[in-house]
Amino acid sequence: MRLPPRPDLSWKDDGTPVDDRVGDVYYSIEDGLAESRAVFLDGCSLPAAWQDRAAFTIAELGFGTGLNFLATWQMWRSHRPAAGWLNFVSFEGYPLDREDVARALTPWPELSDLVEQLCTRWPVRAKGVQTITWPEERLSLTLHIGLIEDTLPQSRFKADAWFLDGFSPAKNEAMWADTLWPTLAERTQPGAPVATFTVAGAVRRGLREVGFHVEKKPGHGRKRERLEARFSAEDAPPAPPISPRIAIVGAGIAGACLARRLSERGANVTVFDQADAPAMGTSGNPLALVMPRVDAADTVQARLLIDAYLSAQGFYRGRLGVQTTETRHMPRDDAEAERFQKLLADPPLGLEQLEAIRGGGVLHKASMILQPAILLPSLLDGVDVRWRTAARIDLAERRVNGEVFDAVILAAGWQMPDLAEHLDLTDRLGQVEHYQSEVDAPPSALAAGHYALASGPHRLWGATFADHDGAAPRSSDAARAENTRALDALSPYWRNEALKAALQSRAGVRATTADRLPLIGALPDSATLIADRQILERQAWAVAPSAYAIDGIYLAGGYGSRGFTWAPWAADILTAEIFADPTPARVEALHAIVPNRQILRKLKRKLL
Numbered sequence: 001m002r003l004p005p006r007p008d009l010s011w012k013d014d015g016t017p018v019d020d021r022v023g024d025v026y027y028s029i030e031d032g033l034a035e036s037r038a039v040f041l042d043g044c045s046l047p048a049a050w051q052d053r054a055a056f057t058i059a060e061l062g063f064g065t066g067l068n069f070l071a072t073w074q075m076w077r078s079h080r081p082a083a084g085w086l087n088f089v090s091f092e093g094y095p096l097d098r099e100d101v102a103r104a105l106t107p108w109p110e111l112s113d114l115v116e117q118l119c120t121r122w123p124v125r126a127k128g129v130q131t132i133t134w135p136e137e138r139l140s141l142t143l144h145i146g147l148i149e150d151t152l153p154q155s156r157f158k159a160d161a162w163f164l165d166g167f168s169p170a171k172n173e174a175m176w177a178d179t180l181w182p183t184l185a186e187r188t189q190p191g192a193p194v195a196t197f198t199v200a201g202a203v204r205r206g207l208r209e210v211g212f213h214v215e216k217k218p219g220h221g222r223k224r225e226r227l228e229a230r231f232s233a234e235d236a237p238p239a240p241p242i243s244p245r246i247a248i249v250g251a252g253i254a255g256a257c258l259a260r261r262l263s264e265r266g267a268n269v270t271v272f273d274q275a276d277a278p279a280m281g282t283s284g285n286p287l288a289l290v291m292p293r294v295d296a297a298d299t300v301q302a303r304l305l306i307d308a309y310l311s312a313q314g315f316y317r318g319r320l321g322v323q324t325t326e327t328r329h330m331p332r333d334d335a336e337a338e339r340f341q342k343l344l345a346d347p348p349l350g351l352e353q354l355e356a357i358r359g360g361g362v363l364h365k366a367s368m369i370l371q372p373a374i375l376l377p378s379l380l381d382g383v384d385v386r387w388r389t390a391a392r393i394d395l396a397e398r399r400v401n402g403e404v405f406d407a408v409i410l411a412a413g414w415q416m417p418d419l420a421e422h423l424d425l426t427d428r429l430g431q432v433e434h435y436q437s438e439v440d441a442p443p444s445a446l447a448a449g450h451y452a453l454a455s456g457p458h459r460l461w462g463a464t465f466a467d468h469d470g471a472a473p474r475s476s477d478a479a480r481a482e483n484t485r486a487l488d489a490l491s492p493y494w495r496n497e498a499l500k501a502a503l504q505s506r507a508g509v510r511a512t513t514a515d516r517l518p519l520i521g522a523l524p525d526s527a528t529l530i531a532d533r534q535i536l537e538r539q540a541w542a543v544a545p546s547a548y549a550i551d552g553i554y555l556a557g558g559y560g561s562r563g564f565t566w567a568p569w570a571a572d573i574l575t576a577e578i579f580a581d582p583t584p585a586r587v588e589a590l591h592a593i594v595p596n597r598q599i600l601r602k603l604k605r606k607l608l
């Protein structure tokens with residue numbers, strides 16, 4: 001099953017939720033909130049532990065109803081250090097539905113405002129990593145959804161405190177398995193506390209064996225004892241700068257999402273672009289569609305595509321120039337029809353996201369139509385953007401046009417190979433047709449290889465995917481003819497209206513990669529990689545995503561025709577990287593998108 005299972009939920013007479021699969025309650029019958037504070041917050045010496053910290057990461061096993069998270073958030077609101085940022089990472093295998101969470105948390109009216117904020121952003125039922133950020137609260141929640149033996153090893157973060165809350169060990173061994181302790185220790189900062197309600201011998205032993213000092217403490221309410229542990233100290237890694245200076249080269253959707261996220265997180269951002277104004281380049285079509293690419297098999301790639309799509313949904317929702325709409329996606333040929341069928345037999349997203357439609361199609365219920373001319377300026381609002389400025393970059397010195405930065409992010413779309421060596425990007429010319437109708441339409445979208453969009457007076461369809469000669473993109477009659485044929489196949493009705501209109505064409509260039517995955521991460525130090533080829537060959541080419549990186553230089557590109565979908569996810573990943581926050585992606589996804597894969601592939605094939 002690609003969808004995460006629901007818990008076997010039932011409710012006791014006093015309103016306490018129980019998972020009948022394990023026969024245990026989500027929180028204490030007496031007063032769950034008071035217990036959460038006593039066991040976890042006091043157990044980890046909060047708020048004192050985060051007082052002098054620019055960023056603090058709490059990790060939790062068992063997100064459940066989110067009660068511990070909300071108790072922490074409530075404390076964060078009243079005891080947050082100035083300019084501090086709280087990361088809360090939690091693991092959940094059997095996500096609850098939003099309605100059940102709202103019901104479970106009714107006993108605590110003092111949390112109602114936070115419950116509402118959590119429930120409106122409640123994660124989508126899907127396996128993977130979902131990050132919810134509340135920038136005005138200086139808080140983000142990273143949820144790893146899936147069974148713990150799969151999700152914990154695939155996570156990347158260093159916890160400053162741990163809440164272990166995975167039901168009673170006697171009833172739910174999987175959440176306390178011996179194999180988890182070494183992984184947990186790897187994800188713990190030296191000196192960090194661990195708190196839990198259980199004093200089970202296996203838990204104490206497990207923690208001790210991986211280097212925690214463990215102590216029993218008096219329990220809360222009727223419980224006799226609880227546990228506190230502390231990771232034996234070694235030197236902590238240096239803290240990242242609090243307000244790093246970041247240069248972003250490129251003010252298209254890739255750069256704009258990065259600028260927004262990094263500024264919200266506290267960075268001092270400068271964007272460089274040769275254009276005169278926002279939305280002039282490939283990101284500047286009058287309308288853009290955000291729709292998932294859903295692969296039929298449950299692969300690393302399929303999962304990261306879902307993560308990226310859900311990240312885009314969360315990022316764009318409620319922003320200017322963004323509308324949610326259903327997209328009717330019909331298969332374009334027999335092979336795709338078969339793929340859709342396979343997908344719908346075991347879908348990775350639930351009915352609130354997609355369902356089957358007659359004729360073998362898929363209805364994407366939470367897809368989005370964006371108006372880049374409105375969205376991009378709003379993302380760049382308040383950001384220092386240097387328009388009409390070509391960036392001259394000194395990678396080794398992290399200097400752009402003479403200014404030194406803590407990090408430089410190359411997000412220049414198809415012009416990226418001008419900025420760095422050994423990037424394998426293939427340009428593809430994409431043309432769309434558009435016009436303004438006299439009739440306002442609700443947001444609507446059709447797709448079958450090509451796509452057609454309507455929103456208010458705007459109509460747009462395309463796009464072609466053709467070779468590009470490197471010149472400034474130009475539209476062509478041949479591309480218009482292809483788009484007209486495609487529109488006819490999508491909807492003869494739309495085509496009839498279009499035939500009467502004054503059409504405009506717009507061409508843009510998309511940079512694609514050989515494996516159709518983006519390049520997100522550190523810019524590889526290609527010279528050292530090439531020089532080390534023999535060492536690497538002996539090590540079976542095992543290279544960590546962060547190895548062979550040019551310090552402080554990052555790439556965000558190779559988005560192909562999915563720029564609007566990749567951009568928010570990439571922005572989250574690189575923002576986390578720069579601030580040393582929990583990575584909002586699985587480790588296997590980082591390997592799949594790491595820029596050094598292109599050079600490694602060539603070295604392996606002896607092409608370099």
Ligand SMILES: C[S@@+](CC[C@H](N)C(=O)[O-])C[C@H]1O[C@@H](n2cnc3c(N)ncnc32)[C@H](O)[C@@H]1O
Pocket residue numbers: 007025026027060061062063064065066067068069091092093094095146147148149165166167172174175
């Ligand atoms: C006691 S509840 C957590 C309560 C939660 N901290 C709260 O504040 O509401 C335990 C949670 O662990 C989750 N869980 C149990 N076994 C799991 C497993 N093998 N993998 C991942 N999550 C699991 C359960 O679904 C449940 O939500």
